[in-house]
Amino acid sequence: MTADPDCLFCKIIAGAIPAQIVHDGERTFAFRDIHPQAPLHVLVVPRDHAPNAAATAESDATVFAEIALTARAIAAAEGYDDYRLVFNTGPGAGQTVFHTHAHVLAGGPLPMSAG
Template identity: 65%
Template sequence: MDCLFCAIVAGDVPATTLHVTEHTVAFSDISPQAPLHALVVPRTHFANAAELAAGEPATLAELVSTAAAVATAAGYPDDYRLVFNTGAGAGQTVFHTHLHVLAGRDLGWPPG
């Protein structure tokens, strides 16, 4: 399998790691859309959030708690956005579940 995020988790591709747990890795997005823009990924490969929820629901919950830890460590404990994109039509470009954590600017609504 040729998966960028699997390679980052394995340490084969460098990334700015922000937080690590037994089941998750958080790192800085290479094209940040906010002062804090991190990605939180499971160590195991699932194509999207729905597949992760079906296969490892506890890991899905851990993605959210890891995201909260990343936001808190960056100084945004109460004001951050979490985003899952599922499918190319929704903007997913790497087909390994990943949770975007964004903070540090007015994110407005609707997003986009």
């Protein structure tokens, strides 16, 4: 597994920073967003560090698909058939943590973006 010792999400995956974990898989990991934008707001991340969704899709399309499958499973487990996936890629798009992550949003009115 590749990790960045300065990355917030790598530290969460390693257990160095606490989080409300909802999925702990072989290649993906998911936890609740600390500033939820919807009743369900979970971040799904690959265990291997990559700076953004485009980099992950380019380097490992199968893990990119696993992110989407993990998101679907989490939404279903939380009782949602309809959900939104948001990938912010780059600071101009609102990305603040440079580790690939999908925001899984469901319930109530959903924002068009997630920070």
